[in-house]
Amino acid sequence: METFKPHGNVVSAKVVTDKESGRSRGFGFVEMENDNDANIAIKALNGSELNGRKLVVATAKAS
Numbered sequence: 001m002e003t004f005k006p007h008g009n010v011v012s013a014k015v016v017t018d019k020e021s022g023r024s025r026g027f028g029f030v031e032m033e034n035d036n037d038a039n040i041a042i043k044a045l046n047g048s049e050l051n052g053r054k055l056v057v058a059t060a061k062a063s
Contacts, residue, residue, distance in 0.1 A: 003050055008032050009033035013028065
């Protein structure tokens with residue numbers, strides 16, 4: 001994701017979509033190269049706006 005690149009090296013990015021409609025479900029996952037880059041991106045982007053929507057950026061939790 002271009003939004004995350006200024007904050008570190010992005011390894012992968014995936015927007016989660018609805019299986020039936022193909023539309024975004026409103027969240028996704030971004031994998032950064034290392035924990036330091038991830039923490040920088042979280043601090044910089046959490047609570048910011050993108051395309052009129054407030055971003056919640058956090059470490060993914062295992063279920």
